[in-house]
Amino acid sequence: MGKNKLKRFAANEQSFNVIQEGKELYKTIKGQWNKLQFADNQPITVEIGCGNGEYSVGLAKQFSNKNFIGTDIKGARIFKGSTEAKELNLTNVAFLRCRIEYILEFFQKDEVDEIWITFPDPQLKESREKQRLTHPRFLDLYKQFLKKDGFIHLKTDSRELTDFTLEILKEYPHRELAYTFDLYSSDFLNDHQGIQTKYERIFLAEGKKINYIKFKI
Ligand SMILES: C[S@@+](CC[C@H](N)C(=O)[O-])C[C@H]1O[C@@H](n2cnc3c(N)ncnc32)[C@H](O)[C@@H]1O
Secondary structure: OOHHHHHHHHHHHHOOOEEOOOOHHHHHOOOOHHHHHOOOOOOEEEEEOOOOOHHHHHHHHHOOOOEEEEEEOOHHHHHHHHHHHHHOOOOOEEEEEOOHHHHHHOOOOOOEEEEEEEOOOOOOOHHHHHHOOOOHHHHHHHHOOEEEEEEEEEEEOOHHHHHHHHHHHHHOOOEEEEEEOOHHHOOOOOOOOOOOOHHHHHHHHOOOOOEEEEEEO
16 A cells, blocks of 8 residues: 555544544444534535545535535545645534445434535446445435435436436435536536536546436435
């Protein structure tokens, strides 16, 4: 493993805003984010597959009256969001290093007010369908900790993942579905809060359109 990665992992171990295996909060945080992690008891937004954490940090900057948690399996990426949040003195954002498959170990019923899924790997091979983060097996997980009135937002460059998600929602009980295949020529510009992630910038530079879906389950 590269020296840089090791340094980042070591920094994560010391960072108050990173929850990961080996730390006490990793085992006790479920149901207690607002008590044990955040200074203020506020509505919680979770970003799924946050990468460098642009959404979690960007939203935390804009909404000091809410708390934000970026989740990702990759520690070196979480390090970037964690570092930026510390540099900006943001106490309303934290990062959880975990696999999404185990997310119920960290959130209890109705603990979360909103979910963002930002540019997930579309898992285009048919054999990988169950890995798509809007597959019913994941929606079933989100449903167990997302408040009934909470939106799930998906931003993706992948028309295939968008179409797949819309197909799933034909069968999966949901409310208030709205979507666009071209965010930047749509009426949804206010919904995405003007934040662009690393992957979004790459896709935009390639001339791709950005798809955006929101719905409640
Ligand atoms: C394509 S990147 C997008 C990152 C970021 N949201 C962005 O837009 O720049 C997908 C991210 O999801 C994470 N990821 C993929 N599958 C995951 C899983 N099962 N559990 C946790 N994180 C996962 C990856 O580590 C990666 O950082």
